[in-house]
Amino acid sequence: MARIYQVPSHTRLWLALAVVLCSIPQLVKGVLWQTGLLALVILIRWLVDHQRLTLPGRIVRSLLLIGAVGLTFFSFGRLYGPEAGVALLVSLFALKYLEVVQQRDAYVVIVLGYFVCATALLFSQTLGMFLYVLLCMMVLTTCLVGINHSDTRASGWVHGKRAAMMTLQAIPMMVVLFLLVPRVAPLWNMQVGGDKARTGMSDSMSPGQISELSESAELAFRVDFEGEMPSRGQRYWRGLTLSHYDGRTWQQAIPQGIPESQYLYRPGNNKPDWYQRIAEQRESGLPGYRYQVIAEPTQRRWLFSLDVPFPIYGDVALAKDMRLVANRPVSERFAYRVESVPAVAEEIDLTRLERQLMLSIPEDAGVKARGLAQQWRLESPSAEGIAQRALQYFREQPFHYTLRPPRLAMDPVDDFLFRTRRGFCEHYASSFTFLMRAAGVPARVVVGYQGGERNELGSHLLVRQYDAHAWSEIWLENKGWTRVDPTAAVAPERIEFGLREALENSEEGSDLLDDLGLRRFSDGGVLALVSQWMDYVDFRWQTWVLGYDSVFQSEFLGDLLGAVSPTRIAIALIVSVGVLMGLYALFLLWRTGKAKQTLMEREYWRLHQRASERGRPLVVGLSPMQLCDAISEQWPQAAGAAQSWAKYYQKLHYDPASPPNKQQRRHLRRLRNRLYKLLD
Amino acid sequence: MLMPAPIRNLYERWLARRLPPARQVVLDQRRIFIFPTGYGFFYLLVSALLFIGGINYENNLILALAFLLASLFMVAILHTFRNLSALGMRNGDSESGFAGEEGALEIVLFAQRRDHHCVWLRWPDQDAQQISIRRGEEESLWLNLPLPERGRVTAPRLRVESRFPLGLLRSWSYVSMDHYCLAWPRPQESPDCPADGGKENQQSFSSGQTGNDEFQGLRNYTAGDSLRRVDWKGYARGRGLNTKQFEEPVGGRLWLRWDRLQGLGEEQRLSILCYWILQLDPQRQPYGLELPGLTLAPDTGDVHRWRLLDALASYPDF
Numbered sequence: 001m002a003r004i005y006q007v008p009s010h011t012r013l014w015l016a017l018a019v020v021l022c023s024i025p026q027l028v029k030g031v032l033w034q035t036g037l038l039a040l041v042i043l044i045r046w047l048v049d050h051q052r053l054t055l056p057g058r059i060v061r062s063l064l065l066i067g068a069v070g071l072t073f074f075s076f077g078r079l080y081g082p083e084a085g086v087a088l089l090v091s092l093f094a095l096k097y098l099e100v101v102q103q104r105d106a107y108v109v110i111v112l113g114y115f116v117c118a119t120a121l122l123f124s125q126t127l128g129m130f131l132y133v134l135l136c137m138m139v140l141t142t143c144l145v146g147i148n149h150s151d152t153r154a155s156g157w158v159h160g161k162r163a164a165m166m167t168l169q170a171i172p173m174m175v176v177l178f179l180l181v182p183r184v185a186p187l188w189n190m191q192v193g194g195d196k197a198r199t200g201m202s203d204s205m206s207p208g209q210i211s212e213l214s215e216s217a218e219l220a221f222r223v224d225f226e227g228e229m230p231s232r233g234q235r236y237w238r239g240l241t242l243s244h245y246d247g248r249t250w251q252q253a254i255p256q257g258i259p260e261s262q263y264l265y266r267p268g269n270n271k272p273d274w275y276q277r278i279a280e281q282r283e284s285g286l287p288g289y290r291y292q293v294i295a296e297p298t299q300r301r302w303l304f305s306l307d308v309p310f311p312i313y314g315d316v317a318l319a320k321d322m323r324l325v326a327n328r329p330v331s332e333r334f335a336y337r338v339e340s341v342p343a344v345a346e347e348i349d350l351t352r353l354e355r356q357l358m359l360s361i362p363e364d365a366g367v368k369a370r371g372l373a374q375q376w377r378l379e380s381p382s383a384e385g386i387a388q389r390a391l392q393y394f395r396e397q398p399f400h401y402t403l404r405p406p407r408l409a410m411d412p413v414d415d416f417l418f419r420t421r422r423g424f425c426e427h428y429a430s431s432f433t434f435l436m437r438a439a440g441v442p443a444r445v446v447v448g449y450q451g452g453e454r455n456e457l458g459s460h461l462l463v464r465q466y467d468a469h470a471w472s473e474i475w476l477e478n479k480g481w482t483r484v485d486p487t488a489a490v491a492p493e494r495i496e497f498g499l500r501e502a503l504e505n506s507e508e509g510s511d512l513l514d515d516l517g518l519r520r521f522s523d524g525g526v527l528a529l530v531s532q533w534m535d536y537v538d539f540r541w542q543t544w545v546l547g548y549d550s551v552f553q554s555e556f557l558g559d560l561l562g563a564v565s566p567t568r569i570a571i572a573l574i575v576s577v578g579v580l581m582g583l584y585a586l587f588l589l590w591r592t593g594k595a596k597q598t599l600m601e602r603e604y605w606r607l608h609q610r611a612s613e614r615g616r617p618l619v620v621g622l623s624p625m626q627l628c629d630a631i632s633e634q635w636p637q638a639a640g641a642a643q644s645w646a647k648y649y650q651k652l653h654y655d656p657a658s659p660p661n662k663q664q665r666r667h668l669r670r671l672r673n674r675l676y677k678l679l680d
Numbered sequence: 681m682l683m684p685a686p687i688r689n690l691y692e693r694w695l696a697r698r699l700p701p702a703r704q705v706v707l708d709q710r711r712i713f714i715f716p717t718g719y720g721f722f723y724l725l726v727s728a729l730l731f732i733g734g735i736n737y738e739n740n741l742i743l744a745l746a747f748l749l750a751s752l753f754m755v756a757i758l759h760t761f762r763n764l765s766a767l768g769m770r771n772g773d774s775e776s777g778f779a780g781e782e783g784a785l786e787i788v789l790f791a792q793r794r795d796h797h798c799v800w801l802r803w804p805d806q807d808a809q810q811i812s813i814r815r816g817e818e819e820s821l822w823l824n825l826p827l828p829e830r831g832r833v834t835a836p837r838l839r840v841e842s843r844f845p846l847g848l849l850r851s852w853s854y855v856s857m858d859h860y861c862l863a864w865p866r867p868q869e870s871p872d873c874p875a876d877g878g879k880e881n882q883q884s885f886s887s888g889q890t891g892n893d894e895f896q897g898l899r900n901y902t903a904g905d906s907l908r909r910v911d912w913k914g915y916a917r918g919r920g921l922n923t924k925q926f927e928e929p930v931g932g933r934l935w936l937r938w939d940r941l942q943g944l945g946e947e948q949r950l951s952i953l954c955y956w957i958l959q960l961d962p963q964r965q966p967y968g969l970e971l972p973g974l975t976l977a978p979d980t981g982d983v984h985r986w987r988l989l990d991a992l993a994s995y996p997d998f
Contacts, residue, residue, distance in 0.1 A: 103847075107719055107722075107847075111722065111723070111726050114726055114730065114745070114749065115726075115730075117745060118730055118733060118742050118745055121739060121741040121742050121745065122737060122739060122742065125739065125740075125741050129741075130741050130744070133741075133745065134748075137745070137748060137752075141752060141846070144845070144846045144847060144848075145844075145845045145846060147847065148798065148843055148844050148845060148846060148847040149797060149798060149844065149845070150798050150810060151797065151798065151812050154797075162845055166752060166755050166756065166759060166845070166846075167748075167752065169755045170748055170751035170752040170754070170755045171748070171751070173747075173750075173751035173754060173755070174744060174747040174748045174750075174751045177747035177750060177751060178740075178743065178744050178747050181743075181747065183735070183743075184735050185735075186735055186736045186737075186738060187732065187735065187736055332738075545740060545741075545744075546740050546741070548740055549738070549740075577754070581754065581757075581758065584755065584758050585758055588758050588759065588762050589758070589761075589762055589765060
């Protein structure tokens with residue numbers, strides 16, 4: 001029994017629409033020839049569907065296929081890999097659409113459409129893209145409905161409505177499955193776009209690097225505090241510590257001979273001594289901040305956190321220099337939760353090798369600066385005293401905080417300290433650290449971000465690239481590593497209010513700010529409110545949807561179900577899907593709805609009702625003529641009007657040739673109204 | 681479906697018990713079965729692939745897409761079921777045919793609660809026919825039925841199937857209609873007409889029944905008169921309803937008799953009678969039929985011929 005299904009004509013448009021909609025996200029970021037190919041395919045299909053052309057034969061289609069593969073290879077240099085693979089998929093999608101004749105072909109196109117939608121999500125995971133993909137899904141479902149509706153007279157809009165209804169019914173179930181289906185660990189590792197360059201902090205600091213970052217308002221990370229949030233002046237997001245200085249550039253360094261397992265603590269591994277000490281200290285109930293960070297991709301492994309972070313979840317490790325390290329480069333948005341306890345910093349010791357590293361400065365750099373430092377050392381015996389002297393020096397001498405510092409000559413340290421005296425945070429942090437080391441105080445540069453802007457809607461914090469900052473830490477005998485921010489001595493408003501205010505007060509004025517586009521929520525107005533809302537939605541999308549990983553899930557399910565066990569999850573899954581299906585079944589199967597009256601029926605019943613109200617109740621089931629007779633009997637004066645109504649009604653209602661048009665129905669209504677006046 | 685014979689028997693018996701024959705059937709959850717089609721399994725496979733992709737790329741949105749596909753499938757179960765549920769079917773007319781050829785049965789489908797789209801109906805091993813029924817309307821469908829041998833051919837189990845709306849699932853039901861088609865005997869040529877005819881038989885059949893050859897006059901119509909004999913032309917001219925009366929034909933009536941075929945097998949007798957009915961019919965001479973247990977008065981015309989053929993088909997249980 002062979003049935004030959006053809007794709008019905010009422011579905012052709014939907015199919016074309018689905019192909020175009022699904023392809024658009026890839027075409028926008030893809031190569032131009034892909035758009036050309038799709039346009040060609042759509043044109044050919046259109047001509048074929050309007051009988052202007054026969055369907056291209058196998059030879060033409062094969063040539064197109066070979067062409068698409070060749071162009072893909074030409075454009076990407078290979079046929080595998082994410083970009084080339086997606087380009088190939090989209091081309092195949094278009095070419096498969098070209099040869100749709102039977103229902104089976106349409107199924108293949110629709111299934112390819114699902115994959116094309118999935119690849120769109122591979123490259124962009126915004127809320128907007130997801131909504132767009134949902135729209136594509138709805139159109140694909142419409143195509144499914146259409147190809148299964150073999151009545152030739154069916155209407156395309158009805159398919160659309162049906163598909164929309166089904167998709168809307170499927171969405172709550174999708175949410176349930178999304179929340180409850182256990183997240184499994186990846187079966188094998190796949191990463192997309194791992195070699196893309198990104199703006200962000202690099203692992204070294206030379207003059208000019210951070211001021212460059214400050215020209216970008218791009219998002220660095222967001223923070224969601226569980227309880228109170230530290231004040232702006234205390235929000236130092238540590239990223240990296242830089243301990244090695246070559247006279248121009250500060251670099252990250254670990255003292256030689258220390259194994260990684262001693263330096264880095266990964267939750268679950270052996271605890272190094274220093275971690276045991278700070279962990280014990282933390283147990284003693286010191287105050288801390290709990291928060292979740294959602295970091296933008298940096299392609300780097302380091303992460304940002306407040307002083308002495310303890311990882312709560314996320315694939316992260318803690319290094320001895322009180323910073324977090326991701327276990328692999330952050331190539332997508334990445335969420336981790338930590339508790340920061342500033343007070344435990346004093347428990348971290350400084351070994352001999354570390355002290356050696358933290359005091360090292362190149363022999364030939366900063367001769368004058370060394371002299372200054374030696375002098376301070378003689379004047380004040382304690383390390384704290386020396387630091388105070390240095391800050392005082394920055395405060396009292398004519399130092400300027402500027403985003404556009406002049407170029408520094410051969411010896412950056414001396415040149416900055418004694419000649420230009422105009423610099424950005426990196427200059428201050430660098431020279432301060434140099435001075436401290438020269439004076440015999442172990443010191444290091446810390447780079448990260450400072451401050452962050454609060455979104456009042458979500459009470460989360462936004463840290464942008466222009467919040468990038470550098471400061472110093474010095475080792476004090478009884479306090480351990482202590483933060484000293486020399487920039488605060490020069491430009492306190494930078495720390496208290498942020499970069500924007502700091503620059504507004506400087507001579508560079510706000511035109512520079514406009515140049516840089518450092519605009520933000522607090523500028524006020526509707527636009528600010530909208531952008532605040534957009535940020536809030538995006539943030540929640542990040543945390544609740546994209547960040548819904550196995551840890552978050554088990555936490556959420558723990559709250560929901562009391563305890564997380566496979567049986568409980570299975571029961572919850574079955575019950576919730578069952579309840580939803582039950583509700584839908586009730587809605588779909590037992591809902592009959594009222595039988596809809598036709599317009600003519602309504603016309604009849606109105607008169608029937610009116611006559612019954614005014615006079616004797618009339619029996620149900622009278623023909624129009626009988627109704628007319630009944631009326632004439634009760635109201636002889638209305639006989640003529642009733643007669644003309646009934647005749648006209650019959651003429652309209654029983655005319656098999658054409659249903660009554662609007663004008664005729666209006667005339668009938670007029671006749672009825674005339675009759676009404678005579679019934680009293 | 682390929683099944684070993686014992687299992688097939690068990691299945692048939694179970695079906696027969698579950699779905700007993702009836703003149704009218706409204707499909708409900710007891711009668712409707714539902715199972716994914718090949719495309720449905722393919723669709724689930726795609727959903728599973730997307731799930732694996734989402735897991736591997738750690739991409740929650742691709743996971744959500746996989747879940748959306750799975751959810752659509754679940755919702756489609758209800759919608760596919762709904763498309764058959766509450767569909768009513770009852771016996772319509774039947775069209776007889778000669779044994780070895782095809783007859784046809786009319787199935788009237790009615791939709792009381794909702795529209796039913798793209799419903800396929802078929803007998804086993806026959807071509808399917810598609811129909812859509814709008815709510816509150818009735819549609820009838822003629823389904824051809826092969827008639828292997830003379831007699832009453834009861835309707836086999838009718839398969840009602842639908843894949844609407846997504847084609848991912850097939851819902852179906854077997855409907856045993858208490859409906860049959862008559863298979864007339866296959867005509868067998870025979871030189872001797874098994875008929876009596878002549879004036880001597882006239883007397884025995886003058887009882888009220890009137891032959892239909894020679895026009896005699898008109899009388900007032902009384903309820904029960906054949907509509908074929910109403911003087912419609914006169915009625916149209918406003919002369920009221922009258923029934924035409926006819927006189928016995930000159931040639932007399934012919935009686936085809938079972939008894940005149942002594943010594944032959946039953947089926948053969950019926951086949952010969954059938955042959956002669958077909959031979960006599962064009963001759964415009966009234967002929968009757970006498971079978972054991974049934975006598976049909978002589979007459980002419982299509983309806984008469986069909987009545988006789990149907991009598992042959994239903995022999996011996998009229």
